[in-house]
Amino acid sequence: MAGEAGVVANAAEGSGLGPSTSSSGSMKLSIYPTPIPELVLLDTPSALEKRIGMVRREITGYYTGVHSQAQGIIDRWINIEEKVESRIKSFRDPTEPLNPGLLYTGISALTTSVITRSRGLPTRIFLPPAALAGAFIYFLPRTAFRIGSYAEELEDRYVPRFGEIRRTSIAHSGIALERAKEGVAAGRESVNEGVKSIVESIEQGTGLKLKAIGWAQEVKKEAQNIVNGAQKDINEARRVADGAIESKTSSSDSEDSKRLV
The missing domain is CATH 1.20.5 (Single alpha-helices involved in coiled-coils or other helix-helix interfaces)
Structure with missing residues (x-):
């Protein structure tokens, strides 16, 4: 029996049978060929590569x-x-040509800076920009108005308080100017009234008619102007008459010469 078991084991090994486990626990070969294991390469980077x-x-x-x-x-x-x-x-306003306007504005600013170069520091700082702005407003008024409107828009958007102060200052300046004009007119009227009262007092004290003398002087000036105008008209009429006489004389001489011929 032991011999038969050895023969069977040898036959199994010769026939290529796979390994099997007997009841006693020994390994036996399988009947199928053993597959070749696949090699799988794992790309494992190093710490430096990471x-x-x-x-x-x-x-x-x-x-x-x-x-x-x-x-x-x-x-x-x-x-x-x-x-x-x-x-x-x-x-830009399409009705205003920029070429001469900007040229004149630059010339005005340059001339002002040349004139004020020997003046004081405040004059050299403030006068050329003022001349530039004034010339720009004078030569390009509509363009300057558009730029001023945009500046007011920016002022109202970013610094509304400054805009209110500026407008209030301009309004007060206008009121002060109107009051100054009214004061000048009132002062002129008061001076005229004072002169009139002085003339009346002199007339009452001396008996002279100064007003009549003044009016007479004015009438005399007007009469002199009228006389000068009339004299000019007379001289012109005399010149025309002399020219007519000379032309008539020359025509009569030419007719006499024709008759003689």
């Missing part, structure tokens, strides 16, 4: 963020340039 990749990703993200921010700034700047260009074009 660190380099992390740094590269951080740098790429930082560059992308900086580029997007720079592009956003450029886009905003281009938008601002377009707005400024459109606003400047809106200031």
Whole structure:
């Protein structure tokens, strides 16, 4: 029996049977061929490669963020340039030629700066800009009005308190100017009344008619003007008459000469 078991084991080994486990626990060969195991290569980076990749990703993200921010700034700047260009074009009045107006304005400012270069510091600082603004308003009034309206709009938008103070100051200045004009007119009337009272007192004290003398002088001036005008008319009529006589004389001489011929 033991011999038969050995023969069976040898036959199993020769036939290529796989390993099997007997009741006694010994290994037996399988009847199928053993498959070749597949080799699987696992890409396991090292710690240095991981660190380099992390740094590269951080740098790429930082560059992308900086580029997007720079592009956003450029886009905003281009938008601002377009707005400024459109606003400047809106200031121009098509009925006003800019070529001579701006040239005259620059010449006025340059001339003022040359004249005031030997003056005091406040004069050199404030007078050329004042001349520039005055010349610009004089030569390009409609364009200056549009720019002033836009400046008032910005003033009301950003510094409304300053705009109120400025308008109040301008209104008070206008009122003060009107009062000054009224005062000058009242002073002139008072001076005329004083002179009139003095003349009347002199007439009452001396018996002279100063008013009549003054009126007589005015009448005399008017009469003299009339006489001068009449004299000019007479001289002109005399000149015309002399010319007619000379032409008549020359025509009669020519007729006599023709008759003689």
